[in-house]
Amino acid sequence: MRTLALAGVLAGTTLSALPPTAVAASGAPETYALTIRHLDRAGAATGGYSTHVTGISGPGAQQEAAPYDASGTVTVRLPKGRYLLDSTLYGSDPATGTDWVVQPRLDLNGDTTVTVDARTTAPVDVRPPESGARYLNSIGFVEVTHEGTTRSANIMTAREGLRVAHLGPASEAGSVKEWFDTYWSGARADYGLGYTFTSDRALTGLVRHPAAGGLATVKIRGAAAEGATGTGFVSVQPSAGPTVGLAQPLEPSATATVMVNPERGRWDVEYTGPAAPETPPNRYVANGIAVHAGATTTRTFDNAVFGPALDTTPGARPAGVRDGNRIALDVPLLADGDGHAPSAPRFHSATTTLHRDGVLIGTRRGEPGRAEFTTTPGTASYRLTASATRGDGTASSGRVTAAWTFTSAATTRPTALPLSTVRFAPDLALDGTAPAGTLLRVPVTVQGAAAGTGVRSLTVSTSVDNGTTWTRVPVIDGQMAFRTPASGRTVSLRAELTDTRGNTLTQTQLGAFRTR
Template structure:
């Protein structure tokens, strides 16, 4: 073949068919073509991949190799992904010379799965980031290298299903997509083991209903990517209240990478502010039946640039350069027959902002309050009993003593409200009425710079 001079990527897969017992993958992330060039792709150039886990009953159910590499100046990084039935019988080779670690990587990742004595899934999630020579390698994983995750997913209505994905993130911070998601019926409990070697992993879940083409994707939740410490047991409780607004914590990626948050660069505000994160701190989105969204600058409404509100995805606003007082209001309601809790969530922020450097994203001074009481997997508590409701301030006011932090509670779905005091700056202590019903929560916060939040969650949880 004839091609223009330049840098190219070579990729080859040799196998009789996808489900065959042997596969050979050969790649050359960077091939300089400036004269007649010959490239030989020969399965004998590949080296074996041999991986074992400390559980003889676990079978390799996913095998993926994600390759990232630099391209010409001004172009985004290139990528290749090889999706294979198993690492067993796989050989991988790199053609050409090694590239520096900051120019190319290969991430090998996969799952090994079995069922425990109660029929629950037990899955080992392993990933390695490799630089230099990207070809085959050997790894014998020991139990002491693994973190244990006890994952539970709740549900507030009957006949709901779940899809769970545990995924690594590449050295570039991107989510690495595999194909081995777990599907089951809610509520769900699994045991997962994650290799501790510096690769961050995130957990994601979807609540669904219906079958086949009638499947309805009702809600989504995600644990932000993190590393998991070997020898520790983590308890991850998804889809249990109180559901409410979410902001990222220190070190978390924000809307500049497609995750929740609110930032500004120059005269552009970029925001993604989902309103249905759960009580454990997983950010989340949900179907809704009614929505309100507005941004005012000194009383003048600013339209969003993309045609959808920041509760639905990352959107942007072009704002005045001058320092202004902003009011951002988001309000979503959802069907109580599908979501009996957090049936309406409203957040109203008022804050000051002026022009920021155009070449970097600066976080806006927003805060939220996350409530995390000990509820059942159906987001209920006992009627007629006292319940402690821990709260956490997240965002600009985190870690400081705000000028004001006040709370109100309603036992009639927001018709009437009464003040309730915070105990020790850490929790509310609520006495539920004897009759079954619901508890709604409101927080009013003013930080030390005068930025404010009014956050209302109707039917935050139910009592029975």
């Protein structure tokens, strides 16, 4: 996903407007006069325009021009080649809207005249299924590919009334790709309506009035993080292609509802929580969310249970790596209850240690779950331990510890370490609490090396006295179930895992959540 802040085209060599009689300098490529006439919706010449000409292939492939003349007719000299031309026409009254004309194929083989005529455009009429929804903004983006080179142009507007048109001959089949995204705010929901097109032409008009049943619902919940004050922010945007996205404030313990168009593909959600004293606001990202018409997807950010989480997407960076004699750990130790890793985890202290055959190699302090060590060649047994204390470091603060054992030797290339984690995902209120004295079912998920069929044994336990005593709880069909203690108590969680190759994990989460 590419989020655009302002309109523009690819950088090149910007040429000033030249009279048709101008002559190229000695040794420069031969140039031709490109004359561009601009007409408004009444058919009259207008100086209210912004035009870009961008080289795609041929001698002019690296050229870019933004010629202007107040008369409405302007001439620029450019080398021979294929160009992308786009022109935005502004009426005398902004309330009447804007016209965007795109010529994806401009073959400059000699002196050429192009007429950009606002009368050829047709409306972009994309509206959500809520009559009172307020229009926020929209973006149109076009990419043109020729002979292996891609160039682009875009328009962004915060006013309704956009009209668009294709200009000139058709390009090669499939060489023109276009996105149109519009964003709205309503009483029932906010809306992100996006459409993509692949063709040999730019769009001339666009009409889409989706029904509510054809949209997907994304609910974003922001937890009331301990010590945080103020307002958080949430943004939603398509994962693929350029966009401006939809952003809005989100109060703690509140829910934002956004209805999106599944035709646009997967969607990304970003949440920035309220600031806590002396700590920066936490930023969480959930990318590539699959959405389906008529279905609701809920994402909760910054809520318990905080603990280790691994990136399980294909091709993700491994949690630990052995490269020669270097051992590196990279595990978000304080990911939130949904497994989102924070940009600035709130912690009081963090320590990581590495032992080789029982001998301490080193201790690192700093960011939770991230450290590097240098060891020695030869096969040996290792114990890698990472811990972090949340809150103010007092006895009531939450503490997370993960200790892995594995056998390793020097490698000739970066090799993933056989590390696993266990995720506990109870359904908690947005203040990180569960009802007292009730049967609580907690999904238990193994990530990493032991995921799937790699578990030899897994034992989970709970504690209501901050880890002094533990009670084993069976895991059945991926869930543990236990009765929560009296109101105001904390529940701690522990997992002891051995994978099928003998590697182990002991993971402890003291003060995982509270009861109410």
